[in-house]
Amino acid sequence: MEGKIFRVSGPVVIANGLDNPKMYDVVKVGSSGLIGEIIKLDKAQAIIQVYEDTSGIKPGEPVENTHRQLSVMLGPGLIGSIYDGIQRPLDKIMSKSGDFIARGIEVESLDTARKWHFIPSVKDGDEVTSGAIIGEVEETEIIKHKVMVPYGVAGVIKGLKEGDYTIKEKIASITDSQKKSVDITMLQYWPVRMPRPVVDKLPPDIPLITGQRVIDTLFPVAKGGTSAVPGPFGSGKTVIQHQLSKWSDSDIVIYVGCGERGNEMTEILSTFPELNDPKSGKPLMQRTILIANTSNMPVAAREASIYTGITLAEYYRDMGYNVALMADSTSRWAEALREISGRLEEMPGEEGYPAYLGRKIAEFYERAGRVNVMSGGTGSVTAIGAVSPPGGDISEPVSQNTLRVTRVFWALDASLANSRHFPSINWLNSYSLYIDDLRPWYLKNVAEEWPELYQKAMGTLQKEAEINEIVQLVGYDALPEADKLILDIAKSIREDYLQQSAFDEVDAYTSIRKQYMMLKSILALGDEEEIALIKGVAMEQMADLEVRQKIAKMKFVKEESIEPYYNEIISSISKIKAIEPEKK
């Protein structure tokens, strides 16, 4: 039985007479076969959100139910791809429809003709369970794609042989306890709205090292953690997301450009192949998947893009990888929800957003985590979501619902951005709830005194804010020397440490070791100056110390020459002891 369109209103289409419609079934709408998804059933009518532009579509045109849920194709070949919100490869769309995206294009998400060299890791006759790894192929130079037993399948495996296969060719078969045999290929499907199962969740006690000083030092995120980056436009949300995609020590990065600028995706496409992963030295595209549903692409596909992204992330997590998912921006996703909800004439909640906004956001972030995976190892999905609050005011529903569930908050600040302090993460408003979970790691892997340095840096910055209020009233000259010193150290922390240029070759990435040395230098100088002050030395006597210049330039010193540079600084600092108070 074929359905017929009853009503068209933007991305929402209502159809009558569909064959056994079920919630979230994928349907093909109109004579051009636009892809849509059933989001509501009302008596004989199915309400469909359509992932493509509906201009020209008329009542009476046919609607066909595919009886599938919106799913992604999983298998080797995902890495290095650029997809739209419903996993159609943009490069293949281009070869079919040219420079502009046409409607109703059907392309396969993965290359089904390409042969991959499969190496089994289990033997014929082995007992395998759902999600177990049975072999691997080299997907890129740095990523081994683990082939897993599909969910719901378990039993005795046989017919395994090393060799070259396409993703649709049979690589083995599994016979279950009922003697039912299932053919295994390297290809699987998974519905995007359903989280992939795991054994259990693990505590977040390993940091995601990002090479960004303000993040790693002050507001770290754990592997498997969640973080929100709200900020007004121009505050550098996208640059931060790009920096994390480039430099974070995750194995795989999935970047979802959700309702953002086309040129930003182009920038990633043109820069990532030329940049090397700091860990492996290979081009970044070899560990990256892009999902681009730019702001002018259909709004319903924007809603799906976030789920497509996190499902791909979970898939690689299940192989035992640490995956970082960047979603830029979740506000656009929420607006897509609002737009669809408005067209459905649902009762609006706050600011026109649907009442289920909070639940949807929480569900999304809950799919992050460091977990024991079904194949036996551990893997993680770290979710970092940009939020674009209107007017930069985070009291709005998307920011508030996001902050309720994420554990790290990087508050981007317009006034910092305007004075070109980047990354413009405000140190007074931001927080990371992982600090305590991660402390043992930092103690063990960075330095015993790390928590102390952290406390001191944060304390100094807090103090600076208080003193600055006094300066506004009485002027700088009226301050006691000790306060002037604090302002000095805080200034150095802000300018020489927290400010970091994404566009400078050396400064763009700072190893955790170098971060320690830089912070230690700044604070050690402060400590020595404090001792000198107590002895009676005036701040002015120390204003021209050469070591200040050295500390200021430290961020531009290459990783390989940082050790001797640091030692020089420490030895210059130790000479401050020799300064004697001037006699008045």
Add this chain to the structure above:
Amino acid sequence: MNDIYYKTINKVTNVLLFVEGVKDAGYNELVEVKLEDGRSVTGQVLDSRDGLAIVQSFGETRGMNLGNTKVKFLGNTAHINVSTDMLGRIFDGMGRPRDRSPPIYSNESLDINGSSINPYAREEPSEFIQTGISTIDGMNTLVRGQKLPIFSGSGLPHNRIAAQIARQAKILGESEGFSVVFGGIGINSEEANFFKKEFEETGALERAVMFLNLSSEPSMERIILPRLALTTAEYLAYKENMHVLVILTDMTNYCEALREVSAAREEVPGRRGYPGYMYTDLSTIYERAGKIKSRRGSITQIPILTMPGDDITHPIPDLTGYITEGQIVLSRELYRRGVYPNIDVLLSLSRLMNQGIGKKSTREDHRGVADQLYAAYSRGKDLRSLTEIVGEEALSANDKKFLKFADSFESNFVKQDYYEDRSIEKTLDMGWDLFAPLDEREIKRIKDEYIKKYGKWNNGAK
């Protein structure tokens, strides 16, 4: 079906018609509404269901009635005839000539909604456009294929700045200039005449296409107009290989029209009554800027909007800023002090600046100089507000230098004549002149080698 007229309108509001008994109107399909007095008005289907079509009228609904007004569905979505004959011509908000010349005949008729550029086909904009305005070239560099709006306020000279950019914009080392597509959305006739005269005087009119909808004309045409302008621009850029500069003014009027339709449809309003889909809608306009790998031409957009109450957090500038690649913000304070162009550099930003500057395109010290200008001016301005409380005497000698820096930055670097076309070399050198009175060690944002090469401290006294 083309000859079927429906006489079944059962409801008319000031912008909407509800037509009953229609079985198969396409979404976004164009309609022709014929009134009793013979006038005809164009409209578009906003919602189509079996038995009812909701039509948005682009012209006035004055004189329409429920019995004799007829509606014809035209079977296609809005299109415009395009050709290079359009250069030098002036059209209205529906694409009809308003210069007493014949309409455009062409085989090429394009859907005004366009299609989204495949992000994979885009080329990263990277060619530096010299506008001759220091605050733009030096600190908020415009590149070819960018969309960089001007955020203005009512009564500020945004039109002059846009005209100056249109007159002076060039790519260094290329003789071919920009073609201009101008979209005047709900502007008054004085503004329209200003641009017309400006284009005539500079000879730009012959490579310009103007679309004008005056404030007295139907507001619904304002929703169509930017799409006509951009479809024309796409034709010129991608079919005729031209580099096109699109100026759209005033986008605030566009958004007002959008709100009007939304209110008429009784939709759930978003912030301040603007529809929830305004972000998506605006992006279908702004995202039509860019460059495509396989094609020679390009579209650079300079939309202008006036911020209601000078409020940058108002939904119109706010949503625009989230889509465009930066913004040029005009300052009322500078304007009052007689500084033209009154660009507030601290609030302005060009996201694509880095791609367009540096050794290969402008000069190696460009990034550093720009950063340093920002840092020093920002510090100077902070000190200026501090002195209002504690007086200038309370400042240290060093701080006083920064205070002076802010003053001379505004009066020398920002301020320039309407006809002054500064080269990028000149702009950067002016920056170094401004740094000269500061202590050399305060120059933290520029690499040492450039300070040695361009700095003005080494010759004699510090």
